[in-house]
Amino acid sequence: MKKVEVVIVGSIGLDTIETPFGKAENVLGGSAAYASFASSFFAKTGIVSIIGKDFPQKNLDFFEEHGIGIEGIEKSAKGTFHWEGKYGFDVNIAQTIKTELNSLADFNPQLPESYRNADFLFLGNFDPEKQLQVLSQMKKRPKLVVSDTMNFYISSKPEKVLEVVKTADIALMNDAEARQLFKTPNLVKAAKKILELDSEFAIIKKGEHGCLLFSKKTHFAAPGYPLENIIDPTGCGDSFAGSLIGYLAKTKNLNEKNFRKAIITASTIASFNAEDFSLNRLSRLKKTEIKNRITEFKKITKF
Amino acid sequence: MKKVEVVIVGSIGLDTIETPFGKAENVLGGSAAYASFASSFFAKTGIVSIIGKDFPQKNLDFFEEHGIGIEGIEKSAKGTFHWEGKYGFDVNIAQTIKTELNSLADFNPQLPESYRNADFLFLGNFDPEKQLQVLSQMKKRPKLVVSDTMNFYISSKPEKVLEVVKTADIALMNDAEARQLFKTPNLVKAAKKILELDSEFAIIKKGEHGCLLFSKKTHFAAPGYPLENIIDPTGCGDSFAGSLIGYLAKTKNLNEKNFRKAIITASTIASFNAEDFSLNRLSRLKKTEIKNRITEFKKITKF
Secondary structure, eight states, X not given: OOOOXXXXXXXXXXXXXXXXXXXXXXXXXXXXXXXHHHHTTTSOEEEEEEEOTTSOHHHHHHHHHTXXXXXXXXXXXXXXXXXXXXXXXXXXXXXXXXEEOGGGGGOOOOOOGGGTTOSEEEEOSSOHHHHHHHHHHOSXXXXXXXXXXXXXXXXXXXXXXXXXXXXXXXXXXXXXXXXXXXXXXXXXXXXHHHHHTTOSEEEEEOGGGOEEEEESSOEEEEOOOOOSSOOOOTTHHHXXXXXXXXXXXXXXXXXXXXXXXXXXXXXXXXXXXXXXXXXXXXXXXXXXXXHHHHHHHHHHHOO | OOOOOEEEXXXXXXXXXXXXTEXXXXXXXXXXXXXXXXXXXXXXXXXXXXXXXXXXXXXXXXXXXXXXXEEEXXXXXXXXXXXXXXXXXXXXXXXXXXXXXXXXXXXXXXXXXXGTTOSEEEEOSXXXXXXXXXXXXXXXXXXXXXXXXXXXXXXXXXXXXHHHHHHSSEEEEEHHHHHHHTTOSOHHHHHHHHHHTTOSEEEEEOXXXXXXXEESSOEEEEOOOOOSSOOOOTTHHHHHHHHHXXXXXXXXXXSHHHHHHHHHHHHHHHHHHTTSSTTHHHHTOOHHHHHHHHHHHHHHHOO
């Protein structure tokens, strides 16, 4: 079996989601589910997560069928993490109806031995103290550590979040999170603060509006792919993160030019993800479709 | 004197604005003020608007000094239109504290004779019935009519707004307005509805996130210019509209390729506008600065 190149640590859950375009109940979700699947288009990927006793075997089979390593998925005697959310007219804003942490409350990520030499590590959105613990389990410093966070941890543990930002090579944030963490309405200023914390690159995600990449010398503004057939935006940020790290693992080049390509590729995967509930669209996504949409991305941004 | 090529119809006002970066009281504002000044970088521009008896002469002198025609500015015995607004942490959202229409309530635009042959007409954001009346005053159909609107008219006179969209060549809208007018959360679908109403192009503005251009065949996604020194976003939409029509009047080419260039140029002017209150930044803006920022725009969007 191929060695795992990308380790994805995060949640796996069963989501119930309502959007203006439909409803899905108890479907496969969670940051690690989306991120690992997106990464697996480009590199051998393994998940580190926790599930409950109610988690359907078919979902585990689904990961395995797509070549994703599941040996790092712990089985708890409790229930599986459950998120219930709703999107209104502005699909950029998720309204949480219910969050049942269940087994995720006990999540104490333990990396399988064979994952501890991986070169690419994604720390999904969970407790920043545990994100730091995961990093300490690695036998050597990975070539690239990408982290994610959320407003809940920025409010409750800002110092620890800043430590993760400092430790990771890329700390992903969306615009609202960056504004909150660095107490500035100005995204460029927020990005500069990220860079000052010893990051080589800062990426600020803006949902359907694309994202910004900053380095000490320059920056890159990527528009979002204009989506006609949006069904459910859940997991787009995680799909973006997963394909970003997967693409970089595949191409093994961490210069700014390749980061731009990685961002466009990741935006492309995320745009497909929004076209159906759960992992439905990604699971039937073909490599030619990815290639064609990247070509289209080039056309629609040229001036 | 050079013949007016671009006619800008809209409000002139005295604004009182508070942002997280400062405050300005009773400063020159209004859609026609911003749009005409932005247009005047590229083409001979004339304003059609109304002011009150309290309107400072120095503001009229300011327009004249910059070569902007003021013969279409009517003087009323009432006060000048006054808008008071505040921006919070998310500078994309203006909070209106007070709107005093004053003389603007009686605004019944009358185009000066010499403006009625102009090839480029911008109908700023005012009553859609009056926008249609302005168009009927033209001796010949202009080569390009660009219109703007706002949520107030979309709620109160949706049928008339749709008539303006149908009549104009380009109906500018921001994302929220497009969603509201066409009752869809999907911007691509909203844009297609604009195109169905017999528009050749649809432009949807997304504030700091840039804008989208749609034609029947293709589309263009322009990111916003990432702003480090934002002071006041008031008038950015109007500066965008004014420089768009001014650039097209100067280059006299209405194909899609040139529209893309016009949009990037207009985004550039709008980005400068946000760097100070009122027209302060635009009034000291140099052509080399515009050129340099367009070059930078190219660099930051390349992948």
